[in-house]
Amino acid sequence: MGQKVNPISNRLGIIRGWDSNWYGGKNYGDTLLEDSKIRKYLNARLAKASVSRIVIERTLKLITITVCTARPGIIIGKGGQEVDKLKEELKKITDKDVQINIYEVKRPELDATIVASNIARQIEGKIAYRRAVKMAIASTMRMGAEGIKVQVSGRLNGAEMARSEMYKEGRTPLHTLRADIDYALVEALTKVGLIGVKVWICRGEIYGKKDLAPSFTSSKETRGNNGGGMGAKKGFKKQKSNR
Numbered sequence: 001m002g003q004k005v006n007p008i009s010n011r012l013g014i015i016r017g018w019d020s021n022w023y024g025g026k027n028y029g030d031t032l033l034e035d036s037k038i039r040k041y042l043n044a045r046l047a048k049a050s051v052s053r054i055v056i057e058r059t060l061k062l063i064t065i066t067v068c069t070a071r072p073g074i075i076i077g078k079g080g081q082e083v084d085k086l087k088e089e090l091k092k093i094t095d096k097d098v099q100i101n102i103y104e105v106k107r108p109e110l111d112a113t114i115v116a117s118n119i120a121r122q123i124e125g126k127i128a129y130r131r132a133v134k135m136a137i138a139s140t141m142r143m144g145a146e147g148i149k150v151q152v153s154g155r156l157n158g159a160e161m162a163r164s165e166m167y168k169e170g171r172t173p174l175h176t177l178r179a180d181i182d183y184a185l186v187e188a189l190t191k192v193g194l195i196g197v198k199v200w201i202c203r204g205e206i207y208g209k210k211d212l213a214p215s216f217t218s219s220k221e222t223r224g225n226n227g228g229g230m231g232a233k234k235g236f237k238k239q240k241s242n243r
Helices: 025-045 072-076 078-094 112-124 129-142
Strands: 051-058 062-069 097-104 147-154 163-170 179-190 193-205 220-222 237-242
Touching: 025 051, 025 062, 025 078, 051 112, 062 072, 062 078, 072 078, 072 097, 078 097, 112 129, 112 147, 112 179, 112 193, 129 147, 129 163, 129 193
Parallel strands: 062 097
Antiparallel strands: 051 062, 097 220, 147 163, 147 193, 163 237, 179 193
16 A cells, blocks of 8 residues: 555655645635645746745635745745745735745755656756666765655657666655655656656654644744745666556
8 A cells, every 4th residue: 555655645644734724615626726726836937946845724814825945045036026926926816815935945855846856857958867866866865864766757768668767775664654755756848758757755754743734933934915035876776667
């Protein structure tokens, strides 16, 4: 079971909280669709900001959006001008007041979304996928991860038949629910088609009670309704499989 299901959804309510926190009632479907539009818009608008996670919280009249990013300066802009523009753009989409909080990811090498995005962008830039993957694995392990697993799938190196290759280092215990495993899937658009990049990162194990409510107070500044604030290659294991 742990090998098949998304590691994040498998740990919801145990060591991981939800990215959407609200009660929809009869308007659940419309609210969920609006959340999807917000995430799609932010991911496209902030493509160069290395966005890791978007947490949406709702009250009756206010939407609070927390953006976790490795490059907060790009989102904030000079004097907070960019984040103010972003707030106004989101207000047009939602027809509600929007509060934006920016949280800085201190160690992006341990974030699966950022690692997968970096690998995908390098593949799009015609860098050899093996080199991109091995550099990412070495960087992640150097930052203190217990293990990492990367899978790339598609027409690798322009091959006629699509295949999958997996690279591992360390341990990634997917069946252990107390293991803090981050997961991400990012697609790279190349001339020969899409190449999927999946990343699993084990950051250790969590014991005792875990506060599931999103907490970003350690390195976040809030600007209220006026915007947002700062908030070794040895030992690789490789597996191949044809689709």
